[in-house]
Amino acid sequence: SQELEQSPQSLIVQEGKNLTINCTSSKTLYGLYWYKQKYGEGLIFLMMLQKGGEEKSHEKITAKLDEKKQQSSLHITASQPSHAGIYLCGAVLTGGGNKLTFGTGTQLKVEL
Amino acid sequence: GAGVSQSPSNKVTEKGKDVELRCDPISGHTALYWYRQSLGQGLEFLIYFQGNSAPDKSGLPSDRFSAERTGGSVSTLTIQRTQQEDSAVYLCASSLVGGTRGTRGDTQYFGPGTRLTVL
Numbered sequence: 001s002q003e004l005e006q007s008p009q010s011l012i013v014q015e016g017k018n019l020t021i022n023c024t025s026s027k028t029l030y031g032l033y034w035y036k037q038k039y040g041e042g043l044i045f046l047m048m049l050q051k052g053g054e055e056k057s058h059e060k061i062t063a064k065l066d067e068k069k070q071q072s073s074l075h076i077t078a079s080q081p082s083h084a085g086i087y088l089c090g091a092v093l094t095g096g097g098n099k100l101t102f103g104t105g106t107q108l109k110v111e112l
Numbered sequence: 113g114a115g116v117s118q119s120p121s122n123k124v125t126e127k128g129k130d131v132e133l134r135c136d137p138i139s140g141h142t143a144l145y146w147y148r149q150s151l152g153q154g155l156e157f158l159i160y161f162q163g164n165s166a167p168d169k170s171g172l173p174s175d176r177f178s179a180e181r182t183g184g185s186v187s188t189l190t191i192q193r194t195q196q197e198d199s200a201v202y203l204c205a206s207s208l209v210g211g212t213r214g215t216r217g218d219t220q221y222f223g224p225g226t227r228l229t230v231l
Contacts, residue, residue: 031218042116042203043222088155092218097168099145099157100205100220 003027004091006103014111018077021106023089025070030092032072033100034063037086046074046087076108084110114138116223118204124229125194133189133226137206144187145207145220146179150200158202161187194230201225 035043052067090100146158157171161181181187205220
């Protein structure tokens with residue numbers, strides 16, 4: 001089974017709508033990273049969360065970490081076509097050394 | 113400054129041939145990682161280099177895969193006797209320090225990847 005579960009797998013929203021993507025770990029987290037990927041390109045770093053309750057924002061994207069639940073959420077406010085892509089959460093997990101374990105990704109499409 | 117660069121961006125090869133993929137990390141980053149991204153498997157860790165320490169090779173799928181990092185900078189991932197299941201995007205990442213879980217210096221910055229197709 002996946003150590004990092006992301007939901008939903010895909011999402012289609014209308015421009016201007018808000019949306020949330022979740023990432024849940026089955027193991028203790030040592031750091032939770034959010035990346036965005038466009039087809040055929042590398043991963044673009046968005047945010048890193050380390051402490052329980054931590055919340056970070058960049059432009060219209062906010063990420064939170066619930067350490068107790070071993071869960072993070074990524075929230076986009078007033079979505080725009082530029083937000084379209086694949087969102088990946090990655091985490092350093094117990095027993096995983098320093099590598100990042102990734103979720104399966106959430107594909108976001110924003111319709112005009 | 114310049115980000116992580118990888119070459120080639122695309123590589124098409126015939127089954128059984130050897131391939132070399134190159135990664136240039138961000139200058140000053142001591143940690144370097146290789147990952148593989150394929151449709152069926154998502155993003156998988158392959159190997160991790162940190163300074164002069166022995167690399168963590170725990171993610172390499174078979175002994176056909178090897179990697180080296182010369183002079184603590186550039187890294188080459190070599191796949192020998194390629195198979196069709198090796199077709200994937202190979203991503204390289206670097207981080208400032210590595211070795212300390214979940215700290216700010218550990219943020220991994222990714223290159224654009226090399227898309228490998230084995231015919």
